[in-house]
Amino acid sequence: MMKYTPTSIDTEQQVMSHNNFLEIENLVKSYPTPDKSNFVVLDGVNLSIGEDEFISVIGHSGCGKSTLLKIVAGLETATSGSVRLDGKEIRKPGAERMMVFQNYSLLPWLTVRENIRLAVDEVLKNANRAEKISIVNEHLAMVNLTPAADKYPDEISGGMKQRVGIARALAIRPKMLLMDEPFGALDALTRGKLQRQVLDIWENNRQAVMMITHDVDEAIYMSDRIVLMTNGPAANIGEILEVPFDHPRDRAAMRNSQEYFELRNYALNFLDRYFTQNE
């Protein structure tokens, strides 16, 4: 039987081998503790992501995945090391990096359309009224929400709310999309549909994506590479797995392949190994 072999286990090599749109170098994040020592969350993370690459980050709870994503978003600052997007050091949030959260974070007093429009107004200050209307309509249609455009968040389902969050992030045309367990709160059926929808959008208009997930199948289906984190504290990148399937992807065909089976087992074994180590 064939066995999945990662193309490169050496993360230093990964930094060199991909086009460096997002570059994370020797990233350390620690928090001061009451006894005046430091709690080290991330300890020397090196990763680079291409401008049209979809990356997933998987690791056990508390290892620092959200912290890593928040530093890239500019919502947290690094203790040391550097994070650059397109050559520019990231120091604060910016419209070129949009975040999609697990808990939707929509404004309940605004309709679906108004939630998207608010972001467009904030960021695309030079667009005129007609352009803004057309951008909002285009992105409503992209996530199949045109019929629900005038509803309020509490009148729509979780899957629909997440589609609003995705449309809102994409409408301001970011260079990079950051997603923190975007499908985590959804039932399996809705999750599958939304994964397909996001992948369709991305396959038609590729951009850099960094997505946190707990789901190995989701990571394989959607991403080009899977970053496996070691357990915290002082977490790091354990391995980076290349996903050997071309886009557009056919989930059923992938699932039936030997390569899928081997990659999936490889990732699950990695996570099991780290889980049992710290039990």
Ligand SMILES: Nc1ncnc2c1ncn2[C@@H]1O[C@H](COP(=O)(O)OP(=O)(O)OP(=O)(O)O)[C@@H](O)[C@H]1O
């Ligand atoms: N502001 C903070 N102050 C102190 N410690 C923090 C702070 N934010 C996060 N941490 C700690 O950093 C570690 C990593 O947290 P983080 O939320 O990044 O993990 P995660 O991998 O995203 O977890 P999960 O999968 O459960 O969401 C945890 O031990 C957490 O308690």
